[in-house]
Amino acid sequence: xxxxxxxxxxxxxxxxxxxxxxxxxxxxxxxxxxxxxxxxxxxxxxxxxxxxxxxxxxxxxxxxxxxxxxxxxxxxxxxxxxxxxxxxxxxxxxxxxxxxxxxxxxxxxxxxxxxxxxxxxxxxxxxxxxxxxxxxxxxxxxxxxxxxxxxxxxxxxxxxxxxxxxxxxxxxxxxxxxxxxxxxxxxxxxxxxxxxxxxxxxxxxxxxxxxxxxxxxxxxxxxxxxxxxxxxxxxxxxxxxxxxxxxxxxxxxxxxxxxxxxxxxxxxxxxxxxxxxxxxxxxxxxxxxxxxxxxxxxxxxxxxxxxxxxxxxxxxxxxxxxxxxxxxxxxxxxxxxxxxxxxx
Numbered sequence: 001x002x003x004x005x006x007x008x009x010x011x012x013x014x015x016x017x018x019x020x021x022x023x024x025x026x027x028x029x030x031x032x033x034x035x036x037x038x039x040x041x042x043x044x045x046x047x048x049x050x051x052x053x054x055x056x057x058x059x060x061x062x063x064x065x066x067x068x069x070x071x072x073x074x075x076x077x078x079x080x081x082x083x084x085x086x087x088x089x090x091x092x093x094x095x096x097x098x099x100x101x102x103x104x105x106x107x108x109x110x111x112x113x114x115x116x117x118x119x120x121x122x123x124x125x126x127x128x129x130x131x132x133x134x135x136x137x138x139x140x141x142x143x144x145x146x147x148x149x150x151x152x153x154x155x156x157x158x159x160x161x162x163x164x165x166x167x168x169x170x171x172x173x174x175x176x177x178x179x180x181x182x183x184x185x186x187x188x189x190x191x192x193x194x195x196x197x198x199x200x201x202x203x204x205x206x207x208x209x210x211x212x213x214x215x216x217x218x219x220x221x222x223x224x225x226x227x228x229x230x231x232x233x234x235x236x237x238x239x240x241x242x243x244x245x246x247x248x249x250x251x252x253x254x255x256x257x258x259x260x261x262x263x264x265x266x267x268x269x270x271x272x273x274x275x276x277x278x279x280x281x282x283x284x285x286x287x288x289x290x291x292x293x294x295x296x297x298x299x300x301x302x303x304x305x306x307x308x309x310x311x312x313x314x315x316x317x318x319x320x321x322x323x324x325x326x327x328x329x330x331x332x333x334x335x336x337x338x339x340x341x342x343x344x
Contacts, residue, residue, distance in 0.1 A: 090164030162217030169221025
């Protein structure tokens with residue numbers, strides 16, 4: 001007779017929410033394969049090509065100006081309110097908090113810090129590479145452009161490449177990078193691509209970025225995701241160090257200190273043979289006084305000889321309020337006359 005219970009879809013969902021008893025033995029860690037290296041080299045070449053096209057004020061810069069003069073926010077004003085909120089999906093603070101909450105739950109469930117450490121490493125690479133490019137090229141945005149048709153480079157701006165776009169690529173793409181199954185990785189890759197594409201086009205619609213800024217932001221974010229496998233050994237060592245530090249703090253907090261041993265009594269003859277002559281002379285009177293002293297009785301016993309309870313004479317306590325009775329006899333004494341009965 002079959003007694004197994006058929007799990008429903010909801011039961012499987014709740015089973016996945018429970019914490020695993022221990023860290024999974026096989027966690028899929030992406031490696032730097034030849035396909036990934038080739039894709040990284042191609043993306044880097046595309047990145048450098050976009051920079052060169054903007055520096056030399058090519059057709060790409062002219063197309064940037066045409067899109068700016070088109071003013072998409074005036075062509076479709078009915079979606080302006082929605083896109084004002086949608087562009088938040090590319091802001092570093094809110095997106096980092098949302099993704100860190102999800103990856104923190106995954107870290108707790110799988111007993112590993114790799115998801116959070118990978119997110120931290122990716123954001124660090126993003127800030128270094130994109131921030132350096134922004135400050136190095138100093139391009140002004142469409143709202144602050146000074147000369148029509150110029151590339152607006154080297155004027156103290158910080159919009160090339162687009163930080164919103166690069167952050168959307170990295171923050172949402174890290175979910176696909178850390179996916180546990182190939183199917184989940186494909187779905188999350190598609191979702192992150194759509195979100196980052198929408199965030200980049202939204203910045204162009206709002207007029208805060210040139211189109212070339214967005215294209216370079218896509219390439220910058222993809223470079224960070226493709227280079228993450230090179231950081232995996234460092235992430236693994238950092239995880240081991242953090243867990244070792246946690247174990248040491250737990251041992252120190254538990255207070256398992258060694259118990260001091262009881263003092264061992266040393267015989268007088270051994271102490272006398274090992275100590276100096278001056279110590280022997282000082283110890284001899286102390287031993288004599290200790291031997292001559294009689295043993296002290298415990299505090300709870302009265303001094304002197306003790307008699308049995310039957311031999312003690314009944315004495316009325318001093319200050320007692322009970323008057324003495326003449327007809328009372330000591331305990332244990334016998335009388336020749338019988339006690340008269342009352343009520344006769």
